Amino acid sequence: MADVPSSSGDLGRANYATIWDAVARAVPDRVAVRTDAEALTYAQFEETAARLAATFVEHGLGVDSTVAVFMYNRVEYLTTLYAAYKIGAIPVNINFRYQGAELAELLEMSRPAALVYPASLAPAVVDAAARRPLPGLVLVVPDDAPADAPPAPGTPFAAALDAPPLPPQERGPEHRIFMFTGGTTGRPKAVVWTHGNLFDSQLFSIYGALPVDPPTSLDDVTRIAARDDLPRTVCLPLPPMMHATALFNVMNAMVLGGTVVFLSTARFDPRAALRAMAEHGVTRLVVAGNAIVAPLVDALEAGAGADVSRLTTVLSSGMVWSDDLKRRFLAHAPGATLIDIVGSSEGGPFAYGVVRGPDDLPSRPRLAPGALVLAPDHTPVEEVGETGVLAYRGAMPLGYHDDPVRTAETYPVIDGVRHVVPGDWVRVLGDGYVELLGRGSGVVNTGGEKVFPGEVEKVLLALPGVVDAVVLGLPDPRWGEVVTAVVVTAPGAALTAEQVQDEVGRHLAGYKKPRRLYVVGEIERSPSGKVDMRRLRRRVTELREAGR
Structure with a gap:
């Protein structure tokens, strides 16, 4: 050289x-x-x-x-x-x-x-x-x-x-x-x-x-x-x-x-991944929330026999990673630190959810240095219980290629300082902790009330037998939109709309209860775990028109 x-x-x-x-x-x-x-x-x-x-x-x-x-x-x-x-x-x-x-x-x-x-x-x-x-x-x-x-x-x-x-x-x-x-x-x-x-x-x-x-x-x-x-x-x-x-x-x-x-x-072959982890002594594993962790945990619990004890760090970002799967994974890799990063391609990181053992569950993301919560008028939100959007001040991209309008919207200059504000809503919990509510573009407006899909999805994923869930709004002549849940269940698990409404009602306000429930065999996700919402909406519309 x-x-x-x-x-x-x-x-x-x-x-x-x-x-x-x-x-x-x-x-x-x-x-x-x-x-x-x-x-x-x-x-x-x-x-x-x-x-x-x-x-x-x-x-x-x-x-x-x-x-x-x-x-x-x-x-x-x-x-x-x-x-x-x-x-x-x-x-x-x-x-x-x-x-x-x-x-x-x-x-x-x-x-x-x-x-x-x-x-x-x-x-x-x-x-x-x-x-x-x-x-x-x-x-x-x-x-x-x-x-x-x-x-x-x-x-x-x-x-x-x-x-x-x-x-x-x-x-x-x-x-x-x-x-x-x-x-x-x-x-x-x-x-x-x-x-x-x-x-x-x-x-x-x-x-x-x-x-x-x-x-x-x-x-x-x-x-x-x-x-x-x-x-x-x-x-x-x-x-x-x-x-x-x-x-x-x-x-x-x-x-x-x-x-x-x-x-x-x-x-993606979870058993091949586990073999590679054991054979090569993997210390840092990058995953995409439940979409990848669930098959890994299932394989471990089914007796895959892989030694994952050398793992020190498991990182995920941008996808739902439920506390139950974190707990189950730690049972096989007790020395690993699980880091759930709240970030985006537009910049960040905004917050970290760090779990070093079962005692750290339930996991709560905490704002990263340089991150803050802003109201729609770009003033800081600090009162416990109030909601706002995540923002970050620090090293960040130049913006979107050949799109100055969207760049100005996502990267506003506030009080002389450039911020990145992709539009992720959170609730302030105090001491730097926040609760993720979802991307603003996905908010369901039902009867004048705003429902953040991520908040409802978290409850659904805690239900026994539920392995995946997506919440969205569908047009309704009376309410404007109605909260709709699309759920994947484990083989043999039965789930009714009444059960879903009762469980959501135990944790959240009544207007956040899904009025419609569709149980499907699979929710199609990209390799990074994201859902094509346009395709999912078309699928749900077809199911509704078919009387399901």
């Missing part, structure tokens, strides 16, 4: 490519990425990314070029990110569940100069290519594509690694990272981070659990990563890296000189 000048300035100059290059020089023989089939040292990983970066440059990519990554979690995903960062290019995260029309829409929005995808997703790429031209550089990663899959357009990924490695170049903090997020409704939109602001926002997540002083320079970062006396981070991301929580925690693990573990397939 070629040397670059050592940086010892302020960490406001942080750039992930420069940091990872420095870590690779410091611990070249340490394993950076591991799968069932291979293990790459930091030196090997850096060289592979440098070869791909050279190919990008040969094809005219450079600073601010966009690189579309249409892929599930695997080594090539992380290699592509690293290569893009090395040349100041902008990776574009694309949901690997997208069909051709959805892929074409995102390609049209992001205008990538390169596309990297696995052969198994060729049908979507072929369909997208019929709708709009593909980028000039298309790289295909071999995987377990079905025999009847169409020929995959593009050049084999391995051929892009034949170029001589691009020498490391020190990059600054101004280079950008896109995080496309569709939320639960609406057209995808890109939140734009700079490397410097993202790294600054992650400092607590990276170093908060370590017995070290926070770094103030790149040399400090490298020295911490190279220390053999610190506990080694072995990170397994189970949600896809198109989800910010998984991506950022993987990036953080590499800052620490840790090892990132990937499963071998796109499909």
Whole structure:
């Protein structure tokens, strides 16, 4: 590996490519990425990314070029990110569940100069290519594509690694990272981070659990990563890296000189995940609330026999993670700290729910440093029992790509200070604790009263036999909207509307009781655990029209 000048300035100059290059020089023989089939040292990983970066440059990519990554979690995903960062290019995260029309829409929005995808997703790429031209550089990663899959357009990924490695170049903090997020409704939109602001926002997540002083320079970062006396981070991301929580925690693990573990397939297999955790000594597990924890707990309780005792941290963000599942998980990993992060792609973190043992349950999120609760007029809400929206002052994204109106709405300047206010409502509990109520766009207005779905869902998920639940408002000529519950129950469990209303009524005001109940076999969620509310509304409307 070629040397670059050592940086010892302020960490406001942080750039992930420069940091990872420095870590690779410091611990070249340490394993950076591991799968069932291979293990790459930091030196090997850096060289592979440098070869791909050279190919990008040969094809005219450079600073601010966009690189579309249409892929599930695997080594090539992380290699592509690293290569893009090395040349100041902008990776574009694309949901690997997208069909051709959805892929074409995102390609049209992001205008990538390169596309990297696995052969198994060729049908979507072929369909997208019929709708709009593909980028000039298309790289295909071999995987377990079905025999009847169409020929995959593009050049084999391995051929892009034949170029001589691009020498490391020190990059600054101004280079950008896109995080496309569709939320639960609406057209995808890109939140734009700079490397410097993202790294600054992650400092607590990276170093908060370590017995070290926070770094103030790149040399400090490298020295911490190279220390053999610190506990080694072995990170397994189970949600896809198109989800910010998984991506950022993987990036953080590499800052620490840790090892990132990937499963071998796109499909989530809880038993395979448990085997990987035991075999590779995973210390940091990234999940997506109940959607991932429930299958893991079920497998553990069914006698999977996996040793998960080396887990020290389990992180989740943006999804419901019920207290019951936290308690059941801790029974198998008593040494783990469960961290439920209240955050968003738009910024944060806003609050943390930290559980170190059963005595910390029920879990309550507490405001993070820099977070506060605001009234609609942007004045602070501090009175116990009052409601408001979460806000954050600190390192945050530049805003939404090419959307100044929405950027101004979500990132208001209040008393001369820029805030991020995505619209998540909470109730103030005192001493910094809050109760999550839900995103403002999902509030149900029934008879003039506002009902926050998350508040009702929490009660439903505590019911015996309920494994998933979503609350929404449906149009009603009398009430404007009526509270409606869509529930998934365990096999053999029976649930009636009366039971649901009685249980909700025991905990919440009467107007919050669901007037309609639909028990379904499954609530379809994205790989990150989010629900497509438009699709769910259509499904419930069909059920109602069918007289169910």
